[in-house]
Amino acid sequence: MRVTVLGAAASHAAGGQACAGHLVECCDTKVLFDCGNGSLANLYKVTDPLSVDAVFVTHNHPDHYVDLYSMQAMLRYAPSGPVTSMPLYMSEDLYDRMQGLLSDRGAVEFREAFALHPLAHGVSVEVGPLRVTPMLVDHTEPTYALVAECDGARLVYTSDTAPGRRASEAARGARLLLAEATLPERYAGASPHLTARQAGEMAREVGAERLVLVHVWPTNDREQMLSEASEAFGGPVSIAREFDTFEID
Numbered sequence: 158m159r160v161t162v163l164g165a166a167a168s169h170a171a172g173g174q175a176c177a178g179h180l181v182e183c184c185d186t187k188v189l190f191d192c193g194n195g196s197l198a199n200l201y202k203v204t205d206p207l208s209v210d211a212v213f214v215t216h217n218h219p220d221h222y223v224d225l226y227s228m229q230a231m232l233r234y235a236p237s238g239p240v241t242s243m244p245l246y247m248s249e250d251l252y253d254r255m256q257g258l259l260s261d262r263g264a265v266e267f268r269e270a271f272a273l274h275p276l277a278h279g280v281s282v283e284v285g286p287l288r289v290t291p292m293l294v295d296h297t298e299p300t301y302a303l304v305a306e307c308d309g310a311r312l313v314y315t316s317d318t319a320p321g322r323r324a325s326e327a328a329r330g331a332r333l334l335l336a337e338a339t340l341p342e343r344y345a346g347a348s349p350h351l352t353a354r355q356a357g358e359m360a361r362e363v364g365a366e367r368l369v370l371v372h373v374w375p376t377n378d379r380e381q382m383l384s385e386a387s388e389a390f391g392g393p394v395s396i397a398r399e400f401d402t403f404e405i406d
């Protein structure tokens with residue numbers, strides 16, 4: 158299994174960055190974990206976006222889904238003709254709300270472009286050989302961490318979350334833990350997100366082999382983050398940048 162970071166920025170992207178988006182590949186199957194602002198343009202740089210098999214959206218914050226609107230146009234007006242029914246795994250509430258911003262015709266086209274598959278806590282879905290299990294975490298309700306398994310490889314993407322039992326349960330057994338690390342240490346607990354140190358503590362608690370920090374506030378001190386996460390984890394840590402690729406076997 159392989160994950161390519163399309164967007165590593167939290168909430169807004171600074172120059173050259175993008176918000177939450179991850180291309181997860183296993184064998185010939187490709188899925189997106191989140192589709193935040195800027196991630197579709199970056200997807201173009203690494204693969205044909207029409208070759209994506211399914212899209213997963215973890216929660217209803219714009220930095221995780223707004224590029225679905227761009228993807229809708231890309232699918233509808235593909236040179237080879239309209240592409241319909243792209244499987245879209247997300248909450249039904251967000252699927253409905255996204256259409257509320259569109260014209261009546263746009264909403265019809267949205268439903269034609271994307272076939273909704275509502276996420277449910279602990280209920281695995283299979284896309285080709287890839288098994289994805291959504292797990293509720295503590296952020297806005299509902300927010301799902303995503304556990305991806307394929308050929309014995311196990312990747313966990315925390316999505317946005319506060320530290321705690323639910324996030325740790327989702328992360329347990331991850332070979333590679335893709336953990337959000339939004340907050341500088343001095344803001345720990347100020348909002349339902351992790352600091353780099355908390356991400357490191359979680360990685361150690363759940364026995365992850367490798368920690369990759371994503372969803373990083375653009376003005377954060379990355380060196381400081383790296384040293385705090387490394388100290389807490391005691392294993393290999395990376396702070397993701399756009400187009401970083403990680404292999405998980």
Ligand SMILES: [Zn+2]
Nearest residue numbers: 168218220317
């Ligand atoms: Zn976010």
Ligand SMILES: [Zn+2]
Nearest residue numbers: 216218296317
């Ligand atoms: Zn969020």
